[in-house]
Amino acid sequence: MTLQEFFTRHPRLALGLSGGVDSAYLLAEAVRCGCRIQPYFVDSPFQPRFELEHARRLCEEQGVELKVLPAQPLADENVRQNGPLRCYYCKKQVFGAILAAAKADGFEEIIDGTNASDDASDRPGMRALEEMRVYSPLRLCGVTKAQVRQASRELGLFTWNKPAYACLATRIPTGTAITTEVLQRVEAAENELFRLGFSDFRVRCVGDTAKLQLPAAQFSKALEQRKELVKALKPQFAAVVLDLEPRGEE
Structure with missing residues (x-):
C-alpha cells in the first residue's frame, strides 16, 4: 500500500x-x-x-x-x-x-x-x-x-534534514523521578548548545552533572569551545562532562 x-x-x-x-x-x-x-x-x-x-x-x-x-x-x-x-x-x-x-x-x-x-x-x-x-x-x-x-x-519541507529530537524526558535516566524543574534545566542547557553552533546532540542529566552526547564530528569543536561550554551550562548544572561515545540517531 x-x-x-x-x-x-x-x-x-x-x-x-x-x-x-x-x-x-x-x-x-x-x-x-x-x-x-x-x-x-x-x-x-x-x-x-x-x-x-x-x-x-x-x-x-x-x-x-x-x-x-x-x-x-x-x-x-x-x-x-x-x-x-x-x-x-x-x-x-x-x-x-x-x-x-x-x-x-x-x-x-x-x-x-x-x-x-x-x-x-x-x-x-x-x-x-x-x-x-x-x-x-x-x-x-x-x-x-x-x-x-x-x-x-x-x-521543499524545511524539516527534511532536521535531526531527530526525542522528548526532554529521555534525558533523565530511567528510575530517576522527573520534575518540571529538571526538564527546564535540560532545555535551557540544550538551548545554549544550539546557540554555540552544535547540532544533533543530547544533554543527559546525571544527578547534577550534564553529560554531553555529540556526533563524533563535533568532538573537536567541543574541545575548542570547552570554556564557553562550561560557562554556558554551569548555571544549570554543577559539572559538565563529554561522553566519548559518539551519539547515534534515535
Whole structure:
C-alpha cells in the first residue's frame, strides 16, 4: 500500500504533529493527496519551545490550522516516577488528549509519524498507540526514515534534514523521578548548545552533572569551545562532562 492509497481510504484524519521530520512529511503528503487533515500539537513540559514553533510554521506553510492542546504528563505518577514503561503511560495521556479533541471536532481516525525504521520492540509507546487504534501510515506503507527525508527534501519541507529530537524526558535516566524543574534545566542547557553552533546532540542529566552526547564530528569543536561550554551550562548544572561515545540517531 502506498501513502496515496492510504489517504484515499482514510480521507478524514487527525494527526499528532510533533514538529519533527516524520509527522511534518505526513502532514504535507496528506494535504497533497487531498485528505482532510487536522493536526494537533500536545504542549507539555516534555516538548521544547522550538518544536511548537516548527509545528506552527509547518501548518502555516501547508495552509492548515494547528490546534494546540495543553497537557501535564507529570500529573500521572507512572510518568513522574520514570519507570521502564514511562513512554507507554505518557503516550496514553498525550494521544488520549488528541483522541478527545479529534472526536469533538468530528474526526474518528488518528495517525502518528512512526516510520518503518522505528524498532517496535524497544518502544513501549507503540503499544499504547496500538491499544488506542492510532494508525502509523509510514510504518504501514513501509516508508523508512531515509525515504521520509528524501521525499521531504523533494517537497521543499524545511524539516527534511532536521535531526531527530526525542522528548526532554529521555534525558533523565530511567528510575530517576522527573520534575518540571529538571526538564527546564535540560532545555535551557540544550538551548545554549544550539546557540554555540552544535547540532544533533543530547544533554543527559546525571544527578547534577550534564553529560554531553555529540556526533563524533563535533568532538573537536567541543574541545575548542570547552570554556564557553562550561560557562554556558554551569548555571544549570554543577559539572559538565563529554561522553566519548559518539551519539547515534534515535
